Amino acid sequence: MTPKFDKVHLKFKLNGSSFDYDDLKEVAYSLVKEGEVYEQVIGNFLLDWLDDRDYVLTKTSGSTGLPKSIRIKKQEMVNSSVMTGDFFGLEPGQKALHCLPGQYIAGKMMLVRAMILGLELDLAPPTTIPSYDHYKAYDFCAMIPLQLKNSLNRLDHIKTLIVGGASVSSTLQASLQDVNATIFETYGMTETVSHIAVRQLNHIDNKTSHFEILRDISIAKDDRGCLVVDAPQLSKNPVITNDVIDLVSKSEFDIIGRYDNMINSGGVKLFPELIEAKLQSKITQRFFIASEKDAALGEKVILIIESKTNDLEHSVFDSLDKFEVPKIIYNIPKFVETANGKIQRQKTYEEIKA
Incomplete structure (x- = not known):
């Protein structure tokens, strides 16, 4: 049974402390009032998440056009969290590290996953060289490629790490092969509520890996050869992208490039x-x-x-x-x-x- 967005998992922790739905409002106010800039951003999102509306406003990244704000249903964010949890086998009580900017969908989703799946989430400043206790064991973490590149010698105690926001270069992928953490490149966008597919980058015995879609998602190509994503739990309408793909199978694809490039x-x-x-x-x-x-x-x-x-x-x-x-x-x-x-x-x- 999929949880509802107005519930917080009993095992959820933030920076080592347990909070229920009402407690989180006090935490959010405290972060906004007294926190560092990145914590204020997180506090404002928590206040949005805990208000009476069934949606949040989220900014697109602006990498291919002007940044814009779009509405995303809170329940769609919950659905995405559960789909990710199922794919990676995340369990209540597991530990996660949050080092992404909180104003974008990837950073917001790390918080939602923790609240919905019952993860123990530690916050770290979203710097290009993430500052965290690299001797503490984490089951799950998300980074952008530059953060990953700058953390290669500090990943021994992270079990699963997802990397997104930009493509992973072949040079960076080559440097991941002796890293203990199992690392996945993600594919997604704000309109698909974070990632809808992942591609394993290491511990694959030099096999070719493709992007594999999460459950309850279907993919196709339009007449331009671009990816079309049909994910009813994440978006009311199919999302037509500008990414030209090679459709490997019903559940796998490779990205060739941007149609507009x-x-x-x-x-x-x-x-x-x-x-x-x-x-x-x-x-x-x-x-x-x-x-x-x-x-x-x-x-x-x-x-x-x-x-x-x-x-x-x-x-x-x-x-x-x-x-x-x-x-x-x-x-x-x-x-x-x-x-x-x-x-x-x-x-x-x-x-x-x-």
């Missing part, structure tokens, strides 16, 4: 994400692939690197096909990012051209 160069359709994957082990700085208008090709591939110079050896591009090789290399000292660290590609390009 696709480059048509001389009639050849190119996906920046695939080119970037080929270059990840060759370029040490942060970078991304984009395009510009071109009189002969229609669009030409460009490379933008986060650096003070644009000097790269041409051998860096030896693994690329003819049309994939960047025609221009731009550099910028610092990429434009969203509040939670996602690169804003279009704004970064516009700043270069300004």
Whole structure:
């Protein structure tokens, strides 16, 4: 039986203390009034969660457009929590670590999972180098890729870790193979109430892993080749994405790239994400692939690197096909990012051209 959003699990703990539904309101007020900035954000969410409305307002990340606020039903967040708990076998009384920004869906869902599933949740500041007791055993944790990269030598006592918010590079995945924690990349968005699919990144004996959907979800492709998610427990209507996918099976898929990032160069359709994957082990700085208008090709591939110079050896591009090789290399000292660290590609390009 799925719990209701107006109930808090008897085994739920926050920073080591037990709280029921009414106690949490006092905690929330205290966090807002006396807490650090990240704790104030969490306190405000708890007040929203405990009010009389059946929904919360949540911001989208703004990585592919302007950030916006959308309504999400509280019961949909509960449903998502139960689906995640079922997939990972989370049990009441298990310990979880929260080190994500509380204003976005991923951070909110860590709180909801703890309250609904009865987890003992510890809060840590959402910094790029998470500060937590890495000798304490945790059953579950969520991070963004940069946090994971900066925590590789402090994961011995985490059992399961999910990573999302941006794609996981092949370089980072390679560095996870000797890590004790079992790590999964997630796929989802605000509109799907956090993740709807996960892909195991380590402890898989070098097998190819695909994104596997959670229960009670179905997937398909539209006429653009983009993923369509039908998850009645999470969204009233199917969610049509701009992610071009390879549909491996009824329950598995691989992401090829963003439809709105696709480059048509001389009639050849190119996906920046695939080119970037080929270059990840060759370029040490942060970078991304984009395009510009071109009189002969229609669009030409460009490379933008986060650096003070644009000097790269041409051998860096030896693994690329003819049309994939960047025609221009731009550099910028610092990429434009969203509040939670996602690169804003279009704004970064516009700043270069300004």
